[in-house]
Amino acid sequence: MVTEFSGSGQTRNLRVGVIASRFNEFITARLLSGALEALRACGVPDGNIAVAWVPGALELPQAASRMAKGGGWDALVALGCVIRGETHHFDVVADGAARGTDAAARETGVPIAFGVLTVDNAEQAVARAGGALGNRGADAAKAAVDMANLFRQFPPLTQRQV
Numbered sequence: 001m002v003t004e005f006s007g008s009g010q011t012r013n014l015r016v017g018v019i020a021s022r023f024n025e026f027i028t029a030r031l032l033s034g035a036l037e038a039l040r041a042c043g044v045p046d047g048n049i050a051v052a053w054v055p056g057a058l059e060l061p062q063a064a065s066r067m068a069k070g071g072g073w074d075a076l077v078a079l080g081c082v083i084r085g086e087t088h089h090f091d092v093v094a095d096g097a098a099r100g101t102d103a104a105a106r107e108t109g110v111p112i113a114f115g116v117l118t119v120d121n122a123e124q125a126v127a128r129a130g131g132a133l134g135n136r137g138a139d140a141a142k143a144a145v146d147m148a149n150l151f152r153q154f155p156p157l158t159q160r161q162v
């Protein structure tokens with residue numbers, strides 16, 4: 001018989017940290033609202049949620065890593081918005097945020113959902129931050145809950161394995 005593990009949307013007693021970047025706050029505030037709404041809908045009480053603000057998307061990985069290493073979080077959600085400008089800077093910030101967040105999750109073992117928009121213009125961002133195309137902050141929050149629920153079903157790691 002095959003053993004199947006699956007995280008589900010509903011949860012109890014999860015502690016979730018949300019890291020939001022202030023750069024393009026007119027968008028990240030909407031991502032944050034979506035994420036908080038989704039966490040509440042999953043059954044995470046407000047008392048189990050903390051929000052940490054960082055300057056920009058490039059700071060998300062370090063803040064996530066610090067929070068994960070500090071302990072106390074079943075999952076983290078990183079929220080940001082990178083809008084393409086005229087220079088190569090977009091790629092640097094977008095790549096750094098994505099690769100850094102992935103590295104932080106792998107190094108710490110704490111699920112870190114990536115809710116960072118990488119878009120060409122503000123219209124695309126608005127559409128994905130509670131507009132016509134949904135809310136990527138909410139999607140990331142649900143992914144974080146799913147991953148935390150999934151990991152809860154696995155045997156705990158020993159200190160050496162963390």
Ligand code: INI
Nearest residue numbers: 021023055056057058080081082083093
């Ligand atoms: N940070 C963002 O979150 N989005 C952007 O679009 C952006 N752009 O375009 O420059 C951005 N830059 C700031 C960066 O994340 C760091 O905060 C900064 O480089 C200081 O380390």
